[in-house]
Amino acid sequence: MTAPTHSPTLAGTFDAVLFDLDGVLVDSEALAADVWVRTLAEHGLPLALNDFAHLAVGQTFPNVLVRLSDLHGWTPTDAFLPTLETRFNAAFDSLDAIEGARDTLEALRRAGVPFAVGSNSERGRLHMKLASAGLAELVGEHAYDPSWVGGRGKPEPDLYALAAAQLGVDITRCVVVEDSVPGATAGVRAGATVIGLLATGHAHPDDAAHLLAAGVNRVVTSHAQLQEALGLAVPV
Structure with a gap:
């Protein structure tokens, strides 16, 4: 570019x-996007990495969830957020x-x-x-x-x-x-x-x-x- x-x-x-x-x-952005996409796929919403990155860049965590709901009609299961939190902590331990x-x-x-x-x-x-x-x-x-x-x-x-x-x-x-x-x-x-x-x-x-x-x-x-x-x- x-x-x-x-x-x-x-x-x-x-x-x-x-x-x-x-x-x-x-x-950290590529690491975070990878965690999101992998966890979303396991909880019923398969998305391409580029598509997720486009909708999430610069957004707050709650806004990402709102956009996923608005664009895809998806809401998190009870297990989604704890799983995401654990994976974020592991991913950001080495940055x-x-x-x-x-x-x-x-x-x-x-x-x-x-x-x-x-x-x-x-x-x-x-x-x-x-x-x-x-x-x-x-x-x-x-x-x-x-x-x-x-x-x-x-x-x-x-x-x-x-x-x-x-x-x-x-x-x-x-x-x-x-x-x-x-x-x-x-x-x-x-x-x-x-x-x-x-x-x-x-x-x-x-x-x-x-x-x-x-x-x-x-x-x-x-x-x-x-x-x-x-x-x-x-x-x-």
Whole structure:
């Protein structure tokens, strides 16, 4: 995929950076989709992996269930959710950070720029993923999930507005980094400048266009390009 032409660096235009988690800092989306599809098939709903990924990307857990009901008339059995939970915990016990993600966070820390994570993941899984990928210490206490804002996850703007407030920064002086349309929509609606990051290799050819249509400032395809867009100096 070819990224759109970059506009000039955003250096000096922001006071904090707010990151999505899945697909932005940790490479978890393919693992999660595989668990969902395998478990759904065992409980009466066979779906192609690509079809599930398309309907679920960037969604909260409850919204995925609502969409499965709306699109396929399917509701979970009593055994479905416990099985899914157990398999998620096993899958996320060994998780990789996306290439360059740690470098980005460390460069922000060196530059004195605060950052936070705002994710639609359930709180326990959010912290499990950060720890498994070796990023928990860098992120520290600034990892937020929808339970912080009454369950109003993305595409609602509340989660990013809260993360900015917790950092003590005006949301309009924040950059949000997202890989999904619901997440990008949340950042735009909150008033932040949004960068689309498609760095996992799982992106659909149309993803960049969809992110731009949602209002992102630009789309990049690696953390190296993200660092350049943010004007960060990263040691070689």
